[in-house]
Amino acid sequence: MTPDSHFILDKHPTLKNCVIGAGFSGHGFKMAPVTGEILTRLLLKEEINDYDMNKFAIKRFSNTK
Amino acid sequence: MENVGEQVELTSYFGEKVIADGVVITAGPWTAQLLKDTDVDIPAEPNRVDVMYWKIKPEYRQQYSIERFPSGLYFIDDHHQQDKHNQEAVYWTPQWEYPDMIKIGFHGNAINKSHPDRRDQNIESDRNRNVKIVSEFVKKSFPGVEFENGPSIMETCYYTVMIALNVSLSCKNCACNQLIKPILI
Numbered sequence: 001m002t003p004d005s006h007f008i009l010d011k012h013p014t015l016k017n018c019v020i021g022a023g024f025s026g027h028g029f030k031m032a033p034v035t036g037e038i039l040t041r042l043l044l045k046e047e048i049n050d051y052d053m054n055k056f057a058i059k060r061f062s063n064t065k
Numbered sequence: 066m067e068n069v070g071e072q073v074e075l076t077s078y079f080g081e082k083v084i085a086d087g088v089v090i091t092a093g094p095w096t097a098q099l100l101k102d103t104d105v106d107i108p109a110e111p112n113r114v115d116v117m118y119w120k121i122k123p124e125y126r127q128q129y130s131i132e133r134f135p136s137g138l139y140f141i142d143d144h145h146q147q148d149k150h151n152q153e154a155v156y157w158t159p160q161w162e163y164p165d166m167i168k169i170g171f172h173g174n175a176i177n178k179s180h181p182d183r184r185d186q187n188i189e190s191d192r193n194r195n196v197k198i199v200s201e202f203v204k205k206s207f208p209g210v211e212f213e214n215g216p217s218i219m220e221t222c223y224y225t226v227m228i229a230l231n232v233s234l235s236c237k238n239c240a241c242n243q244l245i246k247p248i249l250i
Contacts, residue, residue: 006227007227008107008109008227012090012103012105013105014068014103014104014105015066015067015068015073015088015103016068016071016072016073017071017072017073017085017086017087017088018066018073018087018088018090019087019088019089019090020089020090020091020096020100021089021090021091022090022091022092022093022096022097022100022107022109022225023096023107023109023225023226023227024224024225025224025225025226025227026112026114026172026222026224026226039089039091043087043089058105058107061106061107061108
């Protein structure tokens with residue numbers, strides 16, 4: 001088992017108006033302010049250009065339908 | 066959870082229904098289980114982690130205060146310097162959260178897989194192992210900290226660990242840096 005430290009910050013692939021913040025692998029606490037900001041902006045459907053969101057995308061997992 | 070027009074309908078375990086304009090899923094160690102019900106699989110694994118606080122002898126308390134003592138991380142085995150994410154380490158913060166105690170804990174690959182609904186399962190054997198490792202370190206490196214009877218306070222914390230798909234071993238590639246930089250500037 002290798003922790004990869006890349007957590008999930010993304011919209012739910014099928015549920016509308018549903019966002020996910022998960023898998024912080026033990027270092028989520030220090031990220032809480034920016035996590036809250038990003039989840040809020042995702043839910044409000046703001047376009048996020050100031051952070052690279054690809055690293056946190058749920059679609060990087062092949063078993064996601 | 067289901068779509069209802071532009072809204073989301075949530076049904077509780079007891080059958081109650083709630084309609085919401087938006088939902089934020091931050092269910093910690095339960096997230097993978099919760100998302101499975103919505104046909105989404107994420108490789109997130111709950112792990113139980115022991116958090117330990119050790120008593121400081123009165124004459125040493127000033128030395129370990131937040132004004133005088135740094136936080137730190139010590140890698141127990143330094144043969145695999147490139148592989149920091151896989152290494153076992155002891156970390157500490159100065160005396161702060163509890164009076165007259167210093168937080169010294171264990172961080173490593175061998176943290177304990179554990180279901181959050183059965184968090185006490187195997188807790189004794191896991192704890193004994195972790196306490197032994199930290200206790201030896203405290204004895205060797207932290208004068209004036211009482212190691213003989215183990216930590217005075219033990220707490221349980223859950224890490225929801227993402228299992229590596231693209232293995233990232235360097236902190237340069239670590240996702241946290243991507244986010245934290247814009248804040249620091």
